[in-house]
Amino acid sequence: MTAADKALRLGTRRSKLAMSQSGHVAEAVRQLTGREVELVEITTYGDTSREHLAQIGGTGVFVTALRDALLRGEIDFAVHSLKDLPTAQPAELTLAAVPRREDPRDVLVARDGLKFTELPAGARIGTGSPRRMAQLNAYARSHGLSIETVPIRGNIDTRVGYVEKGELDAVVLAAAGLNRIGRPEEIADFLATDIVLPAPGQGALAVECAAHNGALAATLADLDDPLTRVAVTAERALLAALEAGCSAPVGALADLPPLSAPIERGDPHADGQIANHMRLRGVVGSTDGTELVQLSTTGPVPSSKDEALALGRELAAEMLAKGAAGLMGERAL
Template sequence: MTEKALRLGTRRSKLAMAQSGQVAEAVSQVTGRPVELVEITTYGDVSREHLAQIGGTGVFVAALREALARGEVDFAVHSLKDIPTTQPDELVVAAIPVREDPRDVMITRDALKLTDLPRGARIGTGSPRRMAQLNAYARSHGMDFETVPIRGNIDTRIGYVTKGDLDAVVLAAAGLNRVGRSDEVTDFLSVDTVLPAPGQGALAVETTADNAELIAALAELDDLFTRAAVTAERSCSPPSRPAAAHPWARSPISWPTGGLSRKCACAASSGRPTARRWCSCPPPVPYLRRTRRRWRSVANSPPRCSRRARPV
């Protein structure tokens, strides 16, 4: 007798379906049960308003979580950067698979780099974070370009460039890799230019806290180094000013580590560019270090806070 299929909740976009399909295949191999994709439309998918006006990226998560709570699906797949840092008691992130490339990338007309864009170029992005950092970069380097808020899926956003409406668009490398369009990238943006969102490139597989059997099965997909790295990135308060001008962006460490439930006011937020000592608010967690060729997690904690930079 064939076992009942597991129901995986996913958004309808091409990217969401692609990444959910990859998770579904992995879950099917682990559990030996078929996995059925259940398409769910979120408010963020149907609204054409700017994300900042409708509540940010969290609007992509709410409908999937409601379906989980109603029992319409057994588990759901999110882009981790879209999940609010406060986790509901009735839900649990059972797995965070191996992370994709967390960097932001640019697709431009005529295969230009960011530094080669002509004066007055128009760059499209749906992220206030990217917009703020690009504007800060332009001011600090004497460049003249305009950032334009856009919405839509990957095809729509790239279409703005191919049709000539925009000179460039900024997207996440992870998304393009998952849909097989990474060959269209013309420029990988350094973290010194645009610092990625906390958790960017990682997926979160979420289910109800009372489904112990499924939680145990999904744990087989969990990558401990990825989980530790994204936990560190999401545990400290974000900077109050554009990250491209923030000391974090000039450090070889992408985000300072912090406790799982404590905010940090350490060297990074003190505003001193020479500060290199990072807060080790307990419990210490591994952090993400950027090497020349790739990102890797370092499983040791940084030095404790100095007297001038202590946790609060």
Template sequence: LPAGARVGTGSPRRRAQLNAYARSHGRTIEIVPIRGNIDTRIGHVHGGELDAVVLAAAGLQRIGRIDEVTDFLPVDTVLPAPGQGALAVECAAVNVDLAALLSGLDDPHTRVAVTAERSLLAALEAGCSAPVGALADLLADGQVVNEMRLRGVVGTTDGSTLVQLSITGPVPTSLGDAIALGRELASEMLAKGAAGLMGERAH
């Protein structure tokens, strides 16, 4: 992208991390808030109003437009939102037979990862528009998954200040362990000043 490139995104989380990334590389970009469907957003680039837009690759893949992507942002540059990309199936608790059938679709590693991410978000008391990213990923030694790393980031939308920390521990064997991992990382982030970077916190 050229210096001063105009980049469109409606996400405060992406805005904060993209601005921080540009600053760390001595670059300047202008983040432009955008709304609308995929056609509208991509149209801003084709029309010359923006140099780029940031969209979810999964959405473009789903509608058969992944070939229009010019670059994929690595998670080391922009952490996703807590729980992003995870799929869930719900049913009425009273429908025991259906719940038992659906349990076969459950992936324990995904469940504890998403639980840890959401626990981090809850412990930060972040509002729905707060610039918070989180990702729990599994670390394997050969074929054996033995650790989970939880990363979190909170920042000012201009990218001038980021609190970005991680914690690594054994793969949680219960939802309670996953919740505890998220709370532990949140506590460390709050101690580093994360609360002051999120704007209005949820209560």
């Protein structure tokens, strides 16, 4: 059997969501190459630790084991949730593709299908994200709502289970996760991005391989979506310039006009856009919602990585000037 006939080994976390999104990438690679793709399940530190992400220093806890397997040659490429990926890219690895992004918004899974504004006074909302806590609490304070944000961990089933068992009134999850495992009907409410900005890179995937494997990197590059790539590059540049880790209370979203399509009302990717321009928004807040730094900038859609990086860094500099540094509990390692 020649090397071209051998199955490609795709490294993935073991969770239902990770297996699902890796399965979609595996099928796309099969179509591209005509080669079989074998999923190799790998357990990461983030999967085994029961501590909250802010305590274990969320940076890299879900990706390090996969990257180590790549460097040891045990797998050929890996699929990550991009929001879990540290902003510093190791020289030995290549981010070969960022496929087209799923819906980046956060959503509410709530008892009785209640929307966020319909939750009763004192409603208990579960989330493991300081970013979500900061923004939900800030919105509640400014609109006279009474909620309690409760720190939780676990996979989608575990989190939804808190609501089903009546332990919490609602939990906040990423729309992309529920969509990718085929459970969009469980969404009670989409949280507007002017209420909760998602994590930088949320809804996007990262396809990574060893830098020395140029032929495979070139093949995987066919899965890359250029508009998604520039959007998440700007968002992650903001995160890096703030020197914040992936569990810090930082939200960012680059809104892009749909490719060769008119902007429609209600499109989560198009809200407030100018055609052929990209709006980058960023937010940093204290988890109790008492302090929030939220700014935005709009410019032409970046035509290169350097332009996207510059946009993110410029907005981060403005946020730091407004006091963002004092609101971040975690620093990147």
